[in-house]
Amino acid sequence: MATTEHRPNIGATPRRKEDPELITGEARYTEDLTPPRTAHVVMVRSPFAHANIRGIDTAAAKAHPGVSDVLTAADLEGAFAAPLVCAWPIVDDIKIPPVYPVEGTRARYAGQIVAVVVADSRAAAQDAAELVEVDYDPLPAVIDPEEAMADGAPQLFDDVPNNVTYHWRSKEHSPVPSAGDPDPIMASAPVVVKERFRLERLVPNAMEPRSILVEPNASQGEYVMTSATQIPHIVRTVLTLITGVPEAKLRVIAPAVGGGFGSKLQVYAEDAICLALARRLGRPVKWTADRTEEFVSVHHGRDQWQEIELAADADGKLRAVRVRIVAGMGAHHLLLTPGIPMLGAWLYGGCYTADAYSVEIIGVFTNNTPTDAYRGAGRPEATYAIERAMDALARKVGKDPAELRRMNMIPTDAFPNYTIMSGLSVDSGDYTGSLDKLLATLDYQGLRREQAARRASGAARQLGIGLSTWIEMCGLAPSRVAGALKLVCGLWEACTVKVMPTGTIQVMIGVTAHGQGHETTFSQMLADQLGVDYDDVQIIAGDTLTVPFGMDTYGSRSLAVGGIAMHNAGEKVIAKARGIAAHTLECAEEDLEFANGSFTVKGTDRSFGIKEAAFAAWTAHNLPDGMEPGLEATYVYDPPNFSWPGGAHACVTEVDTHTGAVKILRYVSVDDCGVIINPQIVEGQVHGGVAQGIAEALFEGAQYDEAGNLVTGTMTTYLVPSAAEMPSFEVLNNPNAPSPTNPLGVKGIGEAGTIASPPAVINSVVDALSHLGVTNVERPATPERVWRAIQEAGQ
Amino acid sequence: MRITLTVNGRAHEVDVEPRDLLVYVLRERLGLTGTNIGCDTSTCGSCTVHVDGESIKSCTLLAVQCDGRAITTIEGLANGALHPVQEAFTSEHALQCGFCTPGMIMAAASRLNEVKDPTEEQIREGLEGNLCRCTGYHNIVKAVQKAAAAG
Ligand code: FES
Ligand code: FES
Numbered sequence: 018m019a020t021t022e023h024r025p026n027i028g029a030t031p032r033r034k035e036d037p038e039l040i041t042g043e044a045r046y047t048e049d050l051t052p053p054r055t056a057h058v059v060m061v062r063s064p065f066a067h068a069n070i071r072g073i074d075t076a077a078a079k080a081h082p083g084v085s086d087v088l089t090a091a092d093l094e095g096a097f098a099a100p101l102v103c104a105w106p107i108v109d110d111i112k113i114p115p116v117y118p119v120e121g122t123r124a125r126y127a128g129q130i131v132a133v134v135v136a137d138s139r140a141a142a143q144d145a146a147e148l149v150e151v152d153y154d155p156l157p158a159v160i161d162p163e164e165a166m167a168d169g170a171p172q173l174f175d176d177v178p179n180n181v182t183y184h185w186r187s188k189e190h191s192p193v194p195s196a197g198d199p200d201p202i203m204a205s206a207p208v209v210v211k212e213r214f215r216l217e218r219l220v221p222n223a224m225e226p227r228s229i230l231v232e233p234n235a236s237q238g239e240y241v242m243t244s245a246t247q248i249p250h251i252v253r254t255v256l257t258l259i260t261g262v263p264e265a266k267l268r269v270i271a272p273a274v275g276g277g278f279g280s281k282l283q284v285y286a287e288d289a290i291c292l293a294l295a296r297r298l299g300r301p302v303k304w305t306a307d308r309t310e311e312f313v314s315v316h317h318g319r320d321q322w323q324e325i326e327l328a329a330d331a332d333g334k335l336r337a338v339r340v341r342i343v344a345g346m347g348a349h350h351l352l353l354t355p356g357i358p359m360l361g362a363w364l365y366g367g368c369y370t371a372d373a374y375s376v377e378i379i380g381v382f383t384n385n386t387p388t389d390a391y392r393g394a395g396r397p398e399a400t401y402a403i404e405r406a407m408d409a410l411a412r413k414v415g416k417d418p419a420e421l422r423r424m425n426m427i428p429t430d431a432f433p434n435y436t437i438m439s440g441l442s443v444d445s446g447d448y449t450g451s452l453d454k455l456l457a458t459l460d461y462q463g464l465r466r467e468q469a470a471r472r473a474s475g476a477a478r479q480l481g482i483g484l485s486t487w488i489e490m491c492g493l494a495p496s497r498v499a500g501a502l503k504l505v506c507g508l509w510e511a512c513t514v515k516v517m518p519t520g521t522i523q524v525m526i527g528v529t530a531h532g533q534g535h536e537t538t539f540s541q542m543l544a545d546q547l548g549v550d551y552d553d554v555q556i557i558a559g560d561t562l563t564v565p566f567g568m569d570t571y572g573s574r575s576l577a578v579g580g581i582a583m584h585n586a587g588e589k590v591i592a593k594a595r596g597i598a599a600h601t602l603e604c605a606e607e608d609l610e611f612a613n614g615s616f617t618v619k620g621t622d623r624s625f626g627i628k629e630a631a632f633a634a635w636t637a638h639n640l641p642d643g644m645e646p647g648l649e650a651t652y653v654y655d656p657p658n659f660s661w662p663g664g665a666h667a668c669v670t671e672v673d674t675h676t677g678a679v680k681i682l683r684y685v686s687v688d689d690c691g692v693i694i695n696p697q698i699v700e701g702q703v704h705g706g707v708a709q710g711i712a713e714a715l716f717e718g719a720q721y722d723e724a725g726n727l728v729t730g731t732m733t734t735y736l737v738p739s740a741a742e743m744p745s746f747e748v749l750n751n752p753n754a755p756s757p758t759n760p761l762g763v764k765g766i767g768e769a770g771t772i773a774s775p776p777a778v779i780n781s782v783v784d785a786l787s788h789l790g791v792t793n794v795e796r797p798a799t800p801e802r803v804w805r806a807i808q809e810a811g812q
Numbered sequence: 813m814r815i816t817l818t819v820n821g822r823a824h825e826v827d828v829e830p831r832d833l834l835v836y837v838l839r840e841r842l843g844l845t846g847t848n849i850g851c852d853t854s855t856c857g858s859c860t861v862h863v864d865g866e867s868i869k870s871c872t873l874l875a876v877q878c879d880g881r882a883i884t885t886i887e888g889l890a891n892g893a894l895h896p897v898q899e900a901f902t903s904e905h906a907l908q909c910g911f912c913t914p915g916m917i918m919a920a921a922s923r924l925n926e927v928k929d930p931t932e933e934q935i936r937e938g939l940e941g942n943l944c945r946c947t948g949y950h951n952i953v954k955a956v957q958k959a960a961a962a963g
Contacts, residue, residue, distance in 0.1 A: 224850045742939075
């Protein structure tokens with residue numbers, strides 16, 4: 018039912034409600050809170066990537082002034098009811114060795130916690146941590162996932178042969194059938210390209226390091242945890258499993274949180290340790306990561322070897338896609354570790370059509386920090402493989418890459434609800450429309466002419482044009498699909514909308530923000546829906562005590578799942594207010610029209626406002642018989658499908674053939690993210706996402722030495738780019754494919770930029786050099802790697 | 813040892829250890845938690861403040877080096893009304909999570925004191941010591957341009 022006429026907020030860009038406290042320094046992040054009597058925790062971490070622990074001597078550390086305790090795994094036996102939790106056993110025979118928060122016998126990565134120091138000050142705890150003597154017996158380590166699965170490689174766990182934790186095959190394990198059998202087509206097709214890519218590990222580096230404060234009420238057995246987390250509700254449930262603290266007595270608060278990108282979508286050893294210590298000591302306990310500690314203790318992203326084969330007709334018409342992924346898990350599983358590569362398994366066919374499709378993924382343990390979700394989680398990996406391979410196919414059949422893409426795209430008239438080759442149903446899309454808009458904005462033909470001229474003149478600086486036409490599945494997710502994919506939890510979302518007696522509105526919602534601007538976006542939506550002022554709406558989130566149960570924030574789900582929960586709760590509020598209005602105006606409910614915050618009897622000027630209904634519902638003096646007092650409603654929304662954004666990105670680079678330096682001249686994006694609530698926030702998400710993807714393509718990659726030490730383990734050695742390394746962005750949108758699966762037509766945008774941009778950048782670099790014979794540059798495409806690729810091609 | 817710091821116009825006498833960093837004293841001793849700590853290698857710029865009018869990373873200075881000097885933190889930048897850089901950061905959506913923002917604003921305000929009408933390149937290079945993981949910098953550049961135009 019259409020409930021509003023005048024929509025002053027949706028599509029507008031009001032000042033963000035989040036900003037005032039952030040630009041004045043008033044916001045409180047977890048590390049800003051230090052209650053009286055706080056005990057400070059410092060972790061003692063293994064300096065070895067792989068080592069047996071023969072013994073730990075804590076005497077000197079315990080004697081250090083200000084130290085209240087130093088604890089090892091043996092001391093904490095009994096503190097943990099269960100090991101760290103992995104909630105995504107993606108195949109029945111997956112191997113998930115139990116790993117406890119503090120390791121007692123064998124360190125399996127440099128950075129694993131082997132002891133814990135608690136002191137009155139952070140400085141005292143740091144000094145004492147230096148005094149803990151651990152007797153290590155170093156073992157050979159293995160870092161590369163392909164090497165780790167080879168016979169004879171160092172073994173992390175005795176009962177995990179070849180370090181292989183799982184083998185997932187789409188034909189065997191997918192809950193939906195995928196198209197055809199690629200094997201015979203690969204054997205007979207006129208054209209086959211086979212590409213192999215290395216996706217190095219990435220370190221998320223949210224600007225706020227992780228931080229935890231636990232305040233106990235020991236005599237009552239109650240605990241309040243404040244944490245730099247994306248997922249307060251999931252943290253609470255999982256910590257109950259690990260520590261045995263009853264869920265009803267644990268409150269988790271996410272205050273201001275300084276970015277996440279997946280790195281705070283986790284229940285870490287440190288969370289369980291701080292809760293266990295608060296219970297043991299009966300005083301507030303606090304831990305904050307140093308940045309260098311963050312590098313080894315926060316889960317990493319990517320880490321794959323990819324092999325992708327495309328079979329095609331001679332003209333480039335795609336026939337089959339076959340993919341094999343070897344994915345590095347790190348030293349053990351964390352919350353979602355095994356499932357991350359599988360989240361991409363539906364997207365290796367991109368926005369194209371083909372007759373046959375298969376993906377297999379081998380998950381392998383390695384002696385480094387566990388991997389898990391990092392912005393895009395599985396989908397950037399898939400998009401990278403298919404978009405790089407499409408360029409390779411274009412070169413092979415001698416077609417322009419834009420043309421090759423267009424001829425293989427799912428046509429716009431195939432929607433709604435087109436089943437892609439991996440077997441999932443896509444709600445809506447207009448891929449050719451996005452590509453056309455992109456090419457027109459670029460002046461693609463003009464760029465190709467300039468490229469030809471530079472090639473002809475043999476200029477030192479060659480021009481590259483890289484495309485990426487992407488789709489993704491976000492708005493995670495329908496609970497039954499999550500269940501079919503063996504995820505242990507559901508992925509619905511809950512929201513309560515409460516209209517107060519004086520007319521302002523509280524919204525308690527399960528999704529929680531760490532930069533995305535939920536307060537602003539959700540206020541805009543509800544203000545238009547209920548016909549009230551933007552400033553009358555207050556969004557409350559990030560506290561398990563005050564908001565209904567939720568599944569928190571990741572996978573670009575806040576708007577497409579949380580926002581719809583709010584919208585549907587808003588509809589329930591309107592329906593109840595309608596009953597009160599009809600009762601008061603003595604008419605039938607059907608005779609009322611609702612617009613701009615007021616119910617009007619059709620054909621008259623008799624009206625009753627929603628705020629008046631709230632007051633009437635509060636006094637409850639004159640409500641319809643049987644109606645509950647109060648004007649509030651809760652809705653728990655489980656979406657019927659993912660939302661499926663898509664689009665077309667282009668990166669124009671200038672590559673110096675003498676030095677290998679890459680300069681981005683233009684970056685243009687055309688994205689379909691459904692109906693846009695706040696264009697400024699959407700553009701901001703695209704900017705940040707594209708920047709992270711460019712960083713992934715050109716600058717970032719975790720490097721290890723032979724012994725398994727992270728040699729890019731600080732911000733000076735791991736290049737998080739600054740403003741000086743980034744271009745400006747040209748951000749456009751394609752409004753032609755709103756989602757048909759939700760009442761607002763919205764999709765997600767939080768991860769789009771990171772999914773789309775890495776192949777656009779590398780395709781551009783390769784395109785600039787392809788006339789020299791270059792067909793691949795591994796990422797990150799540092800000047801040295803680019804230069805070497807040129808030299809090798811010339812030989 | 814006892815030092816005197818004038819912070820946001822108010823004089824404070826504080827007892828500090830010789831190893832205490834300025835950022836620690838601001839946050840832990842004076843309760844001014846608007847200045848953030850994002851790294852331990854003096855790379856990120858989250859901790860940027862003004863000392864005697866010039867921007868500096870407060871994790872690179874010992875508190876004792878600041879004895880007798882005037883310090884402005886993000887809490888003291890607005891003077892009745894928002895500073896033009898603060899105003900432009902919110903109007904241009906130059907912040908998302910806001911963690912880098914106090915440092916970024918302090919750095920930008922001081923660059924604008926040095927170069928009144930900077931080019932895009934000068935802005936980007938001027939902010940090289942301040943990292944932001946959320947915005948991709950596009951809107952930060954726009955905000956600084958707008959603040960420059962506002963004077
Ligand atoms: S905290 Fe990173 S530069 Fe000071
Ligand atoms: S706004 Fe989040 S780091 Fe800059």
